[in-house]
Amino acid sequence: MKAAIIGSTGYGGAELIRLIQNHPFLEVGSLISTSRAGPVDKIYPHLSHLSSELQELDLDLLCENNDMVFLATPPGVSSQWTPLIAERGKIVIDLSGDFRLYPETYQAWYDKEPAPITWLKKAVYGLSEWFGRQVKDAQIISNPGCYPTAILLALLPLLQAKVLDISSIIIDAKSGVTGAGRGLQQGLLFTEVNENLRPYKVDGHQHIPEIERFASQVAGDSIYINFVPHLVPMNRGILVTIYAKLVKDCSNQVLKEIYQTIYEAAPFIRLCEGRWPETKHVQGSNYCDIAWHLNKRTGQVILLSAIDNLMKGAAGQAVQNANLRMGWPEETGLTFSPLFP
Amino acid sequence: MKAAIIGSTGYGGAELIRLIQNHPFLEVGSLISTSRAGPVDKIYPHLSHLSSELQELDLDLLCENNDMVFLATPPGVSSQWTPLIAERGKIVIDLSGDFRLYPETYQAWYDKEPAPITWLKKAVYGLSEWFGRQVKDAQIISNPGCYPTAILLALLPLLQAKVLDISSIIIDAKSGVTGAGRGLQQGLLFTEVNENLRPYKVDGHQHIPEIERFASQVAGDSIYINFVPHLVPMNRGILVTIYAKLVKDCSNQVLKEIYQTIYEAAPFIRLCEGRWPETKHVQGSNYCDIAWHLNKRTGQVILLSAIDNLMKGAAGQAVQNANLRMGWPEETGLTFSPLFP
Amino acid sequence: MKAAIIGSTGYGGAELIRLIQNHPFLEVGSLISTSRAGPVDKIYPHLSHLSSELQELDLDLLCENNDMVFLATPPGVSSQWTPLIAERGKIVIDLSGDFRLYPETYQAWYDKEPAPITWLKKAVYGLSEWFGRQVKDAQIISNPGCYPTAILLALLPLLQAKVLDISSIIIDAKSGVTGAGRGLQQGLLFTEVNENLRPYKVDGHQHIPEIERFASQVAGDSIYINFVPHLVPMNRGILVTIYAKLVKDCSNQVLKEIYQTIYEAAPFIRLCEGRWPETKHVQGSNYCDIAWHLNKRTGQVILLSAIDNLMKGAAGQAVQNANLRMGWPEETGLTFSPLFP
Amino acid sequence: MKAAIIGSTGYGGAELIRLIQNHPFLEVGSLISTSRAGPVDKIYPHLSHLSSELQELDLDLLCENNDMVFLATPPGVSSQWTPLIAERGKIVIDLSGDFRLYPETYQAWYDKEPAPITWLKKAVYGLSEWFGRQVKDAQIISNPGCYPTAILLALLPLLQAKVLDISSIIIDAKSGVTGAGRGLQQGLLFTEVNENLRPYKVDGHQHIPEIERFASQVAGDSIYINFVPHLVPMNRGILVTIYAKLVKDCSNQVLKEIYQTIYEAAPFIRLCEGRWPETKHVQGSNYCDIAWHLNKRTGQVILLSAIDNLMKGAAGQAVQNANLRMGWPEETGLTFSPLFP
Known part of the structure; x- marks a missing residue:
C-alpha cells in the first residue's frame, strides 16, 4: 500500500x-x-x-x-x-x-x-x-501534538477516574530541539542551545488549547492548565512533569490499578515501577513511559511521562x-x- | 589574606x-x-x-x-x-x-x-x-545549597510581600550535571546522561527542608513545597520554574515593584524584562537572573530563576x-x- | 533460530x-x-x-x-x-x-x-x-574492532589496487563515548567528557596490530601505521581521516572506479559524492559511508569513513x-x- | 584607555x-x-x-x-x-x-x-x-586565525630547530562550533551538529595559506601542508593533531628542550608532561597546551595543541x-x- x-x-x-x-x-x-x-x-x-x-x-x-x-x-x-x-x-x-x-x-x-x-x-x-x-x-x-501526547497519556486515566482536583493542574514540560523543526533561527544554533536550558512561550503555547480540549472532554468538565515548556540541549525526547491535587484519598495502589486497567492492552505504554521515566529509555521508539508518585507531605500527585517527540x-x-x-x-x-x- | x-x-x-x-x-x-x-x-x-x-x-x-x-x-x-x-x-x-x-x-x-x-x-x-x-x-x-539559592532568591520577595497562597507552591527544578559532583556512578557516565532528561529523587531531595525552613522564616508561616529535580545534559546551570497562586489580585507592575525594591542594591540579581532567564546567560558568573509571569487564565504566577550552580x-x-x-x-x-x- | x-x-x-x-x-x-x-x-x-x-x-x-x-x-x-x-x-x-x-x-x-x-x-x-x-x-x-572496521573498509581497496605509498599512512581517528564501554572511570563522567575533545592512547592503541595485520595481508607487504584516537563528546559514531601518499598518479576518477568495483554488491557501503561522511548520517544503522579526496597541492589522498561504532x-x-x-x-x-x- | x-x-x-x-x-x-x-x-x-x-x-x-x-x-x-x-x-x-x-x-x-x-x-x-x-x-x-594559532605554536619550535621533514606535515584539526560564527546556516543548527562529527572544507580551508606563510618564514623554506578541519559538537575549543617525520634522530629529551627553551618566558604556553592536551583544560582561558610524542615504530613525531578558539x-x-x-x-x-x- x-x-x-x-x-x-x-x-x-x-x-x-x-x-x-x-x-x-x-x-x-x-x-x-x-x-x-x-x-x-x-x-x-x-x-x-x-x-x-x-x-x-x-x-x-x-x-x-x-x-x-x-x-x-x-x-x-x-x-x-x-x-x-x-x-x-x-x-x-x-x-x-x-x-x-x-x-x-x-x-x-x-x-x-x-x-x-x-x-x-x-x-x-x-x-x-x-x-x-x-x-x-x-x-x-x-x-x-508532541506535548499533548505525552501529557494526555499520563493525565487522562486520572481525569477519567475523577480523582484529581481539575483546577490544580500544573504541567512543566521539557523538549529536545527537534521539536522546533529544521527552520533557521538564531536561538536554535548549536552554540546557543548547547549547554543551555531555556524556557519559552511562557505566556502561551499553541498546544495548551489542544490539551485542554481533550482533557476537558474526558474529564467531563472545563479544564484550564498551567503549562511552561523548556528547551533541553538534546535532539529527541519529551519529558513532562505534571502536578495536581487529589480530591480523593487515593493510595498508590489505587492509582496503579487505574493505569493498569486502562492500559492493559496498550502495546506502547510502559508503566514504570521502581524507576522514573527518562527520555533516553524511549529514544527512537514509539513507547510512552509513565510513572506516578504520591507526595504525602503535600497531598499532591506527580505524574511523569516520556516519549520520543518525533516518534x-x-x-x-x-x-x-x-x-x-x-x-x-x-x-x-x-x-x-x-x-x- | x-x-x-x-x-x-x-x-x-x-x-x-x-x-x-x-x-x-x-x-x-x-x-x-x-x-x-x-x-x-x-x-x-x-x-x-x-x-x-x-x-x-x-x-x-x-x-x-x-x-x-x-x-x-x-x-x-x-x-x-x-x-x-x-x-x-x-x-x-x-x-x-x-x-x-x-x-x-x-x-x-x-x-x-x-x-x-x-x-x-x-x-x-x-x-x-x-x-x-x-x-x-x-x-x-x-x-x-544550589537549588535553595535559585529558588529562595525568586520566591522570598513574594513571600515577604505576602502575595502568595503558601499552600500552592510547586517547584520544578532542573540542574546541570556538576551538581552531582565528581563521584563515580553509572548514572553519571557521559553515555547515560547525554541525550537524556532524567527526573530524580522524586520522592524527596535533601534541599527540601532547607528551602522550607528559610521560606517559612521569611513568610512567617509554615511552608511545604512540592519539589521535583531533573538532571539536564549540560555541565553547569540551574533553572527553576516555580508555580504558585496569588492571594491578592496583583498586577504585573506590583510584582515588578516588589522585586525592584528588594533587589535595588543587589549587584548580582538581574531582573529580566522582555526575556526569560536561561542558564547560559549566567554561565561561569555569580549572577542570578529572575523573571515572573502572571497567567491571567489561571490566576497563577510563574517564577523563573537561573544561576550557575557552581558559582x-x-x-x-x-x-x-x-x-x-x-x-x-x-x-x-x-x-x-x-x-x- | x-x-x-x-x-x-x-x-x-x-x-x-x-x-x-x-x-x-x-x-x-x-x-x-x-x-x-x-x-x-x-x-x-x-x-x-x-x-x-x-x-x-x-x-x-x-x-x-x-x-x-x-x-x-x-x-x-x-x-x-x-x-x-x-x-x-x-x-x-x-x-x-x-x-x-x-x-x-x-x-x-x-x-x-x-x-x-x-x-x-x-x-x-x-x-x-x-x-x-x-x-x-x-x-x-x-x-x-570498531576502529579497524572503519579504517579497513576505506583503506583496503587502495591497498589492493597498490596505489598507495604504504610507508606514509597516517590515521587520525575520532570516536563517540560508547566505544569506551559502560565501566566506571572518572574520565568518562559526563562532566569530564562534555564540551571536551581528548586524544588518548597516543602512545599505542590495541587496534593498531589488528589494522596492520589485515592491511598487510591485503597489500601483500608489511604495513606500519600512525594512529591517534580521540574521544568526541557524542554517544555513537566513529569518523576516521586517513592520509597517504599516492605512488601512481591517480585521478579522482580512477579512485572512484576502484571503490565502485570493489563495493558494487556491498549493501552497507555508501560511497559519498558531493558530500563528506558524517557520523550522524549512519547513526543507529549498519552503513559505512566512505569518501576520498585528492590533494593536488601535496600529492596526498585523504580518505574519510564513518560508521556507528556499536553497529x-x-x-x-x-x-x-x-x-x-x-x-x-x-x-x-x-x-x-x-x-x- | x-x-x-x-x-x-x-x-x-x-x-x-x-x-x-x-x-x-x-x-x-x-x-x-x-x-x-x-x-x-x-x-x-x-x-x-x-x-x-x-x-x-x-x-x-x-x-x-x-x-x-x-x-x-x-x-x-x-x-x-x-x-x-x-x-x-x-x-x-x-x-x-x-x-x-x-x-x-x-x-x-x-x-x-x-x-x-x-x-x-x-x-x-x-x-x-x-x-x-x-x-x-x-x-x-x-x-x-584560530587554527593557525594552535598549529603554529606547536609546529614553529620544531621548524626553527630544523628537525622535521617539511614535506611530511599532516594536520588534522578539530574545532568547536563557535569557530563558525553566529550566522544562520542549516548545518549549524543544534539538531544537525549535536551527536555528529563532520569534516568540512576538505578541499581547502582559508587558513592553509596563513599557516604555510608563517611556517615557511620560520623554517626558511617553502612548506605545503595537508589540513583537514572537523566540526566537533562542543562550543569552544580547538585541538590539532600534527604528524611529521623527523629528519634527525631526536630523542624525546631533545624535543622537550627545544620547547622549553623557546617557551621559557611565555606565560600562556603550558607544556604537558604525563598528560595530553584536552580542550576543556583551556576553556575560557588564554592558555595553549602543547604536547609531543615520538612514535618509534614509524619514526614520526605527533604534536598535540589545544586552545580556546575564542580566547x-x-x-x-x-x-x-x-x-x-x-x-x-x-x-x-x-x-x-x-x-x-
Whole structure:
C-alpha cells in the first residue's frame, strides 16, 4: 500500500520515510515538497541508500499514485489541502495542528484561517490509546501534538477516574530541539542551545488549547492548565512533569490499578515501577513511559511521562494510527526497541 | 589574606581555587584533601599553571597558615571539623549542608549525626542578598545549597510581600550535571546522561527542608513545597520554574515593584524584562537572573530563576559572603561577565 | 533460530538484543552475564517491554538451548569460552579482540593469555565485505574492532589496487563515548567528557596490530601505521581521516572506479559524492559511508569513513556475519535507516 | 584607555567585551555594529549587567572617542576600514583575515579585494609568542586565525630547530562550533551538529595559506601542508593533531628542550608532561597546551595543541597583543584560570 508524504523535508517527514520504508504493508509513495526539489538524499544524506525524488504537489497525480497521505506541514497548509485529498477518497493522516481545535480556538492560537468546519467535524483526534476505535473508521486522522501526547497519556486515566482536583493542574514540560523543526533561527544554533536550558512561550503555547480540549472532554468538565515548556540541549525526547491535587484519598495502589486497567492492552505504554521515566529509555521508539508518585507531605500527585517527540509524538503515532485505520496489528512496523544509549 | 580550602578535589573546591586565585584580597592558602595527595594539577590539569600541592588535614597547621577556611566537603564532615576550626578563631565558610538545618531535620534528611547544637546556633545562613547583614558578624557562614539559592532568591520577595497562597507552591527544578559532583556512578557516565532528561529523587531531595525552613522564616508561616529535580545534559546551570497562586489580585507592575525594591542594591540579581532567564546567560558568573509571569487564565504566577550552580549556587556565593564578612565591596573578585556561548 | 549473548550487560550486548529481537530468523535465547542477575530491564530499562532474565553461564545448558552464541565480553574471556562452545558444535561470533591477532601480538598488546593456537587458526576475521566468503563456512567468526572496521573498509581497496605509498599512512581517528564501554572511570563522567575533545592512547592503541595485520595481508607487504584516537563528546559514531601518499598518479576518477568495483554488491557501503561522511548520517544503522579526496597541492589522498561504532563497528556487523554464515540475505534484519537527527 | 570594537555582535566581539570589561587598563569604548542597533543586551542577554549601546560606524567620532580599535569583522571589511582608522593615528588590532596574507594569496583564498599593499606591509602578524617584539611597535596588528594559532605554536619550535621533514606535515584539526560564527546556516543548527562529527572544507580551508606563510618564514623554506578541519559538537575549543617525520634522530629529551627553551618566558604556553592536551583544560582561558610524542615504530613525531578558539584563538590573543603593544605585562587582564568543567 502506497503512502505519500507531504512536507518531506522536515524532521517529521524524514521520520515518516524511515518508518514507512521499514513497514511490511506500507511503501513510500510520493514525497512532496513545496520548497525543495531533487533527490531526497540531497536534503537527507542519511537516506542516501534510498533513491527517491522529491516532487511538487499535483493533487491528481498524488491521489492516483497513493492510497494514503501523511501531511507533515507547517500550520495553515493542511487546512487547505486535506479537504481536497479527502474529497478524492484518500485517507489523510495530518501531523500538523490544523484539525485539532475548534475553529475559533485555532484562529486565536495559530493566527491562521481554520479548516472548513464540515471537514473539521470529520476529523478524528488520533491519540491512539484513547480514540483508537474512532480512528478505525476515520477518513481524516488528526495526529496529536508532541506535548499533548505525552501529557494526555499520563493525565487522562486520572481525569477519567475523577480523582484529581481539575483546577490544580500544573504541567512543566521539557523538549529536545527537534521539536522546533529544521527552520533557521538564531536561538536554535548549536552554540546557543548547547549547554543551555531555556524556557519559552511562557505566556502561551499553541498546544495548551489542544490539551485542554481533550482533557476537558474526558474529564467531563472545563479544564484550564498551567503549562511552561523548556528547551533541553538534546535532539529527541519529551519529558513532562505534571502536578495536581487529589480530591480523593487515593493510595498508590489505587492509582496503579487505574493505569493498569486502562492500559492493559496498550502495546506502547510502559508503566514504570521502581524507576522514573527518562527520555533516553524511549529514544527512537514509539513507547510512552509513565510513572506516578504520591507526595504525602503535600497531598499532591506527580505524574511523569516520556516519549520520543518525533516518534510517539509525531511519525510513530501516525503509523500506529495508519495500522489502526487499516485493521493491521497496532504495532506493525513499530516493534523495534529504543536506541540506547 | 590567606584562605584554605578543605575538599579541594571536588568541583566546588576547584571553583573556589579559580575564584580565590583571581581575587585581589584573597590568596590561595592550604589546599586540603583527605582522599588525594600531590600537586593539584594531577587532579585538575586545567590548573597546571598553578603550582599548589594538596595537603592532609592538620588543624594546627591549617589555622596557623590561613585566615579563613572554606569547606567544600561531603555531608557529615564539616559538622565535625568546623567547630574545631572556629574554636581556633578562624572564619569558616561551609559549602556543605551540615549547618543549614535544625539537628532533627538534618538527621532525618541526611541520615548523619548533626553538628553540635551550640555551633549550629552560631552559624548564619549565607544567602547573601537576604542575610548579608548577619553574615558581616558571623564566624560560621553556612553557604546555601544550589537549588535553595535559585529558588529562595525568586520566591522570598513574594513571600515577604505576602502575595502568595503558601499552600500552592510547586517547584520544578532542573540542574546541570556538576551538581552531582565528581563521584563515580553509572548514572553519571557521559553515555547515560547525554541525550537524556532524567527526573530524580522524586520522592524527596535533601534541599527540601532547607528551602522550607528559610521560606517559612521569611513568610512567617509554615511552608511545604512540592519539589521535583531533573538532571539536564549540560555541565553547569540551574533553572527553576516555580508555580504558585496569588492571594491578592496583583498586577504585573506590583510584582515588578516588589522585586525592584528588594533587589535595588543587589549587584548580582538581574531582573529580566522582555526575556526569560536561561542558564547560559549566567554561565561561569555569580549572577542570578529572575523573571515572573502572571497567567491571567489561571490566576497563577510563574517564577523563573537561573544561576550557575557552581558559582552563585556554591563557590561564587561563598566568595560573596567572604567579601561581606570582611567588609570588602560585595562584588570584589566576582565582576567578570558570564562565559558565552 | 536461537542466539545466546554472553556479556549482555555492556553496550554491545544491549545492541545485539535490540537487533536480534527485530530479526526475522533469529530469536533472543539465553542472556548470560557473570556480573549481574535478574530481569534485563533492571540493567537496561529501555528494554522493559521485553521480559528476559539474565542467566549465569552454564555451558551445557547454553549449548542445549541455543544454536548460535555471540560473545560481547572483555578481553581474555572469549579466549577461554569460545573453544568450549565451539567444541560443542555451536557457531560462535566473538565481538572481543581475542581471536583477531597472532598469539604473540595478542599477548604484547592485550597483556592477556592468548586463545589456544588450534582454535585461533579456525577463526575467520569477519570484516564482512572482504572476508564474507570465508565467513560462510566458519565456526568461529572473529568480529572486527570498531576502529579497524572503519579504517579497513576505506583503506583496503587502495591497498589492493597498490596505489598507495604504504610507508606514509597516517590515521587520525575520532570516536563517540560508547566505544569506551559502560565501566566506571572518572574520565568518562559526563562532566569530564562534555564540551571536551581528548586524544588518548597516543602512545599505542590495541587496534593498531589488528589494522596492520589485515592491511598487510591485503597489500601483500608489511604495513606500519600512525594512529591517534580521540574521544568526541557524542554517544555513537566513529569518523576516521586517513592520509597517504599516492605512488601512481591517480585521478579522482580512477579512485572512484576502484571503490565502485570493489563495493558494487556491498549493501552497507555508501560511497559519498558531493558530500563528506558524517557520523550522524549512519547513526543507529549498519552503513559505512566512505569518501576520498585528492590533494593536488601535496600529492596526498585523504580518505574519510564513518560508521556507528556499536553497529557496523560491533553488533550490526556481527548480525551481518550471522546472516552470511547462515546463507540468509546479508542485510536481513539490518535494513532500517539511520536515526536522524 | 578606551577600546572600540567594530563587529560587536559576533562571538569574537562579545568575547572582547567580556575581556576588556575586566581589564585593569582598558575600558569598553564604542561598540560598533553595522547590522544591529540598540542596547547590547538585546543581542547578548548575558551582558545585561552592562549598559552599552551599539552604535553605527562614524569614523571621526570613533577616533575621537577611542584610543585603540579592535575589528572582529567578516572578511573584506577590515581591508577597507583599517587604513582609514590607522591614518587617523589609532592602533588597530584586526581579528579578521584581511591583513594576514600576501594580496594575491588573499584574493585567491578569500575571493575578496585585498587591503592596499602599503597598509598590508605595515601590519604585524600578532602571534604573540613569536612576533611579540614587532607587535610592540606596530600600528596595525593582524591577529592570527584560530587554527593557525594552535598549529603554529606547536609546529614553529620544531621548524626553527630544523628537525622535521617539511614535506611530511599532516594536520588534522578539530574545532568547536563557535569557530563558525553566529550566522544562520542549516548545518549549524543544534539538531544537525549535536551527536555528529563532520569534516568540512576538505578541499581547502582559508587558513592553509596563513599557516604555510608563517611556517615557511620560520623554517626558511617553502612548506605545503595537508589540513583537514572537523566540526566537533562542543562550543569552544580547538585541538590539532600534527604528524611529521623527523629528519634527525631526536630523542624525546631533545624535543622537550627545544620547547622549553623557546617557551621559557611565555606565560600562556603550558607544556604537558604525563598528560595530553584536552580542550576543556583551556576553556575560557588564554592558555595553549602543547604536547609531543615520538612514535618509534614509524619514526614520526605527533604534536598535540589545544586552545580556546575564542580566547587564544581570537579575543584573548588580541588583548595579549594590546598588552604587548602598550608595554603592559603580557598577561594583564588574562590571568584567570580556565572554566572547568
